Amino acid sequence: MAVGGLLACGAPGGGGSPDPPPADAPAAAEPERQYLLERVDDAAIVQLYADGFSDLPLREKTLIWHLYQAALAGRDIFYDQRYAHNLEMRVVLEELLVHGGALEPSALEEIHRYAKLFWINTGPFNNLTARRFVLHLTPEAFGAAVHAAASGGAGLPLRDGESVDQLVSRLEPLFLDPDVDPIVTNKSPAAGEDLLLASANNLYDGVSMADLADFEERYPLNSRLVKRNGRLHEEVYSIDGRYGAEIAGIVKHLEAAAPYASEPMAVALEALVQWYRTGEPADRREYDIAWVADRESPVDTINGFTEVYMDARGVKGAWEALVFYVNREKTEAIRTLAEHAQWFEDHMPWDPRYRKAGVRGITANAIDVVVEMGDSGPITPIGINLPNDQTVREEHGSKSVSLTNVVEAYDLSRPPAYRAEFTWDAAEDARAERWGAFAGDMTVNMHEVIGHASGQVAEHVGGNPQTFLKEQYSALEEARADLVALYFIADPKLVEIGVVDAEHHEEVILAEYEAYARNAILQLRRVREGSQLEQDHMRNRQMVVHWLIDNTDA
Template sequence: MLFVRRVALCLPLVLIACKPEPASSQPDASPTTEATAAESPADDFVWVNDRFADIQILRYQIPGFDELDLQRKQLLYYLSQAALAGRDITYDQKFAGNLTVRKTLEAIVRGYEGDREAPEFQALMTYTKRVWFANGVHHHYSGKKFEPGFSREFFAATVNSLDPATLPQTLPSATAASGGEAADAAALLAYLEPILFDPNYEAKRTNRDPKADPVADSANNFYGEGVTAEAVEAFYKKKADPNDPTPISWGLNSKLVLENGELVEKTWYADGMYGPAIQEIVKWLVKARSVAENDQQRAVLEKLIAYYNSGDLADFDAYNIAWVQDTKSQVDTVNGFIEVYDDALGYRGSWEAVVSVKDREASERIAAISGQAQWFEDNSPLIEAHKKKNVVGVSAKVITVVVEAGDAAPSTPIGINLPNANWIRAQHGSKSVNLGNIVEAYEHAKSGNGQLEEFTFDDAELARAQEFGGLAHKLHVDMHEVIGHASGQINPGVGTPKETLKQYASALEEGRADLVGLYYIMDPKLVELGLMPSLEVGKAAYDEYIRNGLMVQLTRLEPGEDVEESHMRNRQLVAAWAYEQGKAKGVIERVQKDGKTYFVVRDYDELRVLFGQLLRELQRIKSEGDFEAGKALIETYGVEVDPQIHAEVLERNAALDIPPYSGFIQPKLVPVMEGDAIVDVKVEYPDDFAAQMLEYSETYGYL
């Protein structure tokens, strides 16, 4: 994995509640493009009156923004513009037709003159919101293509009724998101018809089925027509040197296509593919550089600008090294080609951005963990040869998010650990952050939704979860990020996990990081450090992990589906393996009570031993590049779902009316101008998801 570790991805440890609302909850679908600012009481702030499909839209606040000095406000504003400028890139990366679909849908939302309350138009609005939320036509988590609730006939008639000038004028070319072949309405409809209405056409964004070709059978736009996984692996095998101590992150910022029978990389940089959007990102980064907090931060921004201008991955490494070393700046940003989850082979990074400011007070908790990184490494159950003898520069903090974009929005991470190049982490260190205000918004949203009461076995488990569950979750996320991803080392000459573990690398890595957190959350060391009052916090963490991994997270799957998403696979792997391995000793018991199933932890100490054993094995697999062992673990424990348990979980959760996914409307930074000078920056909190998406498309539609 490259650059960022995402745990909202880990957020499904808890599912997000939805505020009771009328059955007809679709927002006004009028073609306005101005997001409105809302004043809401703090207790109700996270709720937004928009729920569609399996999604609840929330908000988050930026506490302390008004108290920042003007320089930092300006810096945050410029960085937020650099973030939003790249959002179109993410759409195109996830599927070549996404921008054409989105622009057509937005033309309908703005220009439709029929009955907006009619069922087919409402179904089209729901579909449009799902596309906005997922940055494309495939589900943001499962990767399965959406099915429209409206007919071909309605869609065709609606498109034909619009002013042709409002529709996309070109169709996607093979290598550029800006369009190639000219299109009229008829050509546009012919192009869109299979995308929207043929469930078998480009059905999965990322296909991890071991019987499929993870490149040719995936719908993402990372590879050109005719490119296969075998060809990709051979292409990068020629580039990679397993003995290179500082390997380049090959393929991170390019599309690999066939030209005249030869594989060619189309690099994503200012003068290449996605150039118009990247040039706009650079423009705002240059402005940000002019108001940097200090020389070190200014140097970091200069290196990021240089990388975007050159497309050279060596420049990306130089930027990451400088970024890791900047630990004093209060304002920070992640901006680039980052996550590799959407590429089953783990080469290509999805574009995303997170802009933040440090929460100094809340950072004390997470800093206490990073300060003991070597102790945690020395006392881990890993094979001695797989331990780092000198853990370098693990810095950690809690941040207040200001804006997110691309693959980080509207569905967001709650923890980040980067950079992901193993050699940079080993030689220069890493940064781990907890997205404090995002976590608080999620915690507020789930409070009192009834799910905890439904899936806890007895009063003792419920009371422990209510008293210690919040702290347990925060500590587990902290340790996942700070000491989890930073732990262990790869044997010399083995190669990177994306080369050795391939399509299983992401799930195995997330499982490894989860297990580090699970192993240590039952360690008295955390009590000694003052991070938790007693081991009851660790017990609450174990209860929650088993409860979620074996049951609650199944609310995200439709009947008959296997587990596809890497983080869900990792949680089921860890929980199911521990359950099976501990059966003989009764470590976790499957219990029936009042006709309902529960998985109850009976021996917490023995469960910790099991977690340590699995952690040792996952690190061995990573250190030695043991593909077959990794595949066996994932396919045996992490993929298949017990249909009876699944049906029961869905039935029990349906009675609670809780959507399994949540995401956020973004705050809006508004500069206060005097002539050409910014004299202040204000924060507005929009409350209309559709309006914000339309505004973004008009303001930041660079591709």
């Protein structure tokens, strides 16, 4: 599971190396790190730093390089999953930028703004609101820009026999009209609307919920479901199926990475390659088991069709890839929670029937991420717990990671005035400044390690609660993990196991409760258009805080 972050990763700047200073020159002062690079509308472009990478052994650096290439190879899969027109739109945008010298300056400036948002959100839909954002040009100005670029030699995505005028007419509504495919994932459609047909993503084609009433999917996670001539077909994501060329590229680099991996990681990579080759659910399960079994490798990757947030049904997996290495200095706290997972399980505030009698194999690490692609980047999570297969979690365990360099960038990119403006008084402001980051880290760690990783489902559910909770499952599962963290952050057990000191525990508790309530209110500022929330982490937090508003005197 992923805890949604709200920043985009900026790449380090390039440039040549300066001449070295004379041998007797005084040491230069360490330049102050820059985190916030740029704002584009309501998005922040933030720099991540991979501290410690230079100290890794050459073997691990080489492994990371191959895994990085595997992540890049799958980038266009998610672009296509998110919206069927994404790849054509991206070609047009990037050709306009390459040939920007031929465009009107005001038009080029607006295209720059829109292109940055397009790259950040992997298409023309806001990551949080799910609503389409548009290019603020007139149809005439858009057409003139495309024609100017074409005259300069732009490689436009023309179909057979298509003219530039016809291309402009075909794509103009996709760039300029907010009412064309307005919502990428619509889990709350208007009365009478179908949630699949009302969603603009490319996980289905012509399929309604009614069509699925008597249809059993063989490949629920890794297929696109299409309706042709009145019949449903699964287009399986595999090396011989849909996205075959991209998957072949991923497999090539995963196989190149294997010789540099530890033995357990090499086994997991081999299982991942096998799943990419066949697409079979049984092979996916074998990969999940092998990945969880690798508990000590200092470098790791997540690569595949994983999270289901983009699917209004909560079934189809969106492709993502992350490459990361363990931050040893920051791992102690999250591992301590994992070591005491059974105690927390035994004290969960629910019916003992749904507590695990024997917690298995929870691996927890603080990590520094090197690259994030697809569903995990540029909009990045701050914590992850996988696999999502409940039977694998119960029988073999899970892995939790806290993305420490993402959390650091998130904290240090926000100006102090942002916090001061929305705290109740000076005491809350001071508490947030001193303990906010620490309390937030603790909550994320507990959300992943003892939240998502906790509990067992009733036997009649068959290991898959989504079957019963349907499109509401993801938001409810995120709420469950949040509430577990909020419940236990006040428990003296945290002092006993040494992750919080007794002197400051009360301040940490208060800082986190204040921050959680404050965040749920402040996140609404990001919803500039529309009146519904589609992002599951936002839905979860609004649900929790609105329950408090409705049922307490807080």
